[in-house]
Amino acid sequence: MLKLAIDMDEVMADTWAKFIHRFKEREGFEITTEMLIGKELSQALPHELTPKVKEWINEKGFFRDLPVMKDAQEVVKELSKKYEVFVASAASEFRNSYEDKYDWLEEHFPFIDWRHIVFCGDKSIIGADIMIDDRIRNFAQFKGRPILFSSPHNHFVTDYERVNTWEEVAGLLL
Incomplete structure (x- = not known):
């Protein structure tokens, strides 16, 4: 996989x-x-x-109750049948986010095993085949296929394959 x-x-x-x-x-x-x-x-x-x-x-609890992106749960679940799915978050940037993010993932994406949750600072350590991210800085050293997830801040970035929704992710990778 x-x-x-x-x-x-x-x-x-x-x-x-x-x-x-x-x-x-x-x-x-x-x-x-x-x-x-x-x-x-x-x-x-x-x-x-x-x-x-x-x-x-930086406050405790900020990341605990974030809304889930539309269709993310369903598409990630389907992706996990075809790919070895890892969540890679630069949680080190905000020290109070670790527990919040872990609990959020456990609640909304319970099918993702704890061994597939990667909290890091610099994502250049990620050795995946494909990475979906909204920050192009995370693609700088990435050797796989980068897919840019649209966000207002990256609106004008044109150097990467882009998806705007989780439906588009499904169309591209499933």
């Missing part, structure tokens, strides 16, 4: 949706998709709100 590495944030889990909800609920600031196109979240915010991104993303 080919090895398939799948990123978590902005690929399986909708991190953007949580930020959008939090800014509206807690700060009264509405973020639109148009504001995010081609930008990192902090670039789309008024200067006085940018510290909130770092504050929230």
